[in-house]
Amino acid sequence: MQSSYEDYIEQLDSELLELPDQEDLDGAALGLIRLQEIYLLPPENITKGTLTGKPSPLNPDEAYHLARVAYEYEKFQHAFLWAYESLKQKKRGVTSEVSFKDVLTVLSSSSYKFGQLPLAVFFTEQLLKLDPTDEQVRYVLKHYKLLKELRGHIPSPNMFTLTDPIVSSYEALCRGEDIKKTPKRQRALYCRYSTGGGNPRLIYAPVKEEEESDNPPIIRYYDVLSEKEIEILKSLSRPKRLCINGNCAALNDEEDPVIGRVNQRIADITGLDMESSELLQVANYGIGGRFEPHYDAKVKFRENFQRKFVLFLSRMATVLIYLSDVEVGGATVFPEVGVALKPQKGSAVLWFNLLRNGRMDDNALHAGCPVFIGNKWIATKWFRERGQEFRRPCSLSESE
Numbered sequence: 001m002q003s004s005y006e007d008y009i010e011q012l013d014s015e016l017l018e019l020p021d022q023e024d025l026d027g028a029a030l031g032l033i034r035l036q037e038i039y040l041l042p043p044e045n046i047t048k049g050t051l052t053g054k055p056s057p058l059n060p061d062e063a064y065h066l067a068r069v070a071y072e073y074e075k076f077q078h079a080f081l082w083a084y085e086s087l088k089q090k091k092r093g094v095t096s097e098v099s100f101k102d103v104l105t106v107l108s109s110s111s112y113k114f115g116q117l118p119l120a121v122f123f124t125e126q127l128l129k130l131d132p133t134d135e136q137v138r139y140v141l142k143h144y145k146l147l148k149e150l151r152g153h154i155p156s157p158n159m160f161t162l163t164d165p166i167v168s169s170y171e172a173l174c175r176g177e178d179i180k181k182t183p184k185r186q187r188a189l190y191c192r193y194s195t196g197g198g199n200p201r202l203i204y205a206p207v208k209e210e211e212e213s214d215n216p217p218i219i220r221y222y223d224v225l226s227e228k229e230i231e232i233l234k235s236l237s238r239p240k241r242l243c244i245n246g247n248c249a250a251l252n253d254e255e256d257p258v259i260g261r262v263n264q265r266i267a268d269i270t271g272l273d274m275e276s277s278e279l280l281q282v283a284n285y286g287i288g289g290r291f292e293p294h295y296d297a298k299v300k301f302r303e304n305f306q307r308k309f310v311l312f313l314s315r316m317a318t319v320l321i322y323l324s325d326v327e328v329g330g331a332t333v334f335p336e337v338g339v340a341l342k343p344q345k346g347s348a349v350l351w352f353n354l355l356r357n358g359r360m361d362d363n364a365l366h367a368g369c370p371v372f373i374g375n376k377w378i379a380t381k382w383f384r385e386r387g388q389e390f391r392r393p394c395s396l397s398e399s400e
């Protein structure tokens, strides 16, 4: 008995998985679901624009598509909520291609998968009402009822309210929670005007500098670029293949005098050597755009001409310049240390990805939170390990 029940669920699952392959649409749907997951947004927030003030009504077919993608990625509560949105609209008489049977099937199966047996029973009953001769549905209903009884009074999880089941520091930081600024840490951090250690170019125009974290060192510099320079960087990169998470829209010094000036300014304020730096890169994230937690430094070993494995140069330091503000979302977060940096147009952030002993710093794990409202533009400049030895004297200590 149990095994045919399981067969049914498996069949149900594979039916759900077998819908047409629409990679792009699914990618967009998954992006939206991820946004909802990180910011704990139920479908009404998207459709009615509760938070954004901009409603984006989705028809029953689109809502159903979102439910299907969520189900496929085992995000059962999101699957349920989107299927429920589809059902509500269908009941209001909005025309659609998707049938009540399809919608109810997702509702019943996702409730079951989420551990919400009363709702699983409820929606399976609705399914049976549509076609009382459907023996498989009758069979499943019987089993859901049995399981519900066996569960007795154990409370079922709330299917309608998104809470935070994922105890992920990344996601909490993106929501502005979990930021670790203990009074001790706060006191230790500083804010000052810097001349880059007496750099002549900065003596008459010192840069406001703020320490955002001491471990790993994260320093923010304010008003590094002017509005005009920002506009030029954006317009130079627009015709290129702009992308997130990738090495695109790299800007060469020859393309415009602004590039050289920006690079020089980065060198002046950080004191790092441009010789070992990569080209300036520009990226743009639209709504839902994000960069999941990662390390910029990849400590790789490669075979050299003598067939010996040597350490491959890795991204020792990152300078990230915000070319825009972001209305909501889009923070740069460091989950290991509880730091969240809100994009501020014209400011630049410097952090180190390696310890002074050359090892990768685990605390340098970082991510770009999804943009919720607005558009996020950044420019990044990476510094390779070699060439920085004199600027940042290395250490032989294990932990530094």
Ligand SMILES: O=C(O)CCC(=O)C(=O)O
Binding pocket: 291, 296, 320, 330, 331, 332, 333, 366, 367, 368, 369, 378, 380
């Ligand atoms: O978008 C961000 O805030 C982070 C970007 C980033 O980590 C990168 O480009 O390597």
Ligand SMILES: [Fe+2]
Binding pocket: 294, 295, 296, 366
């Ligand atoms: Fe990064």
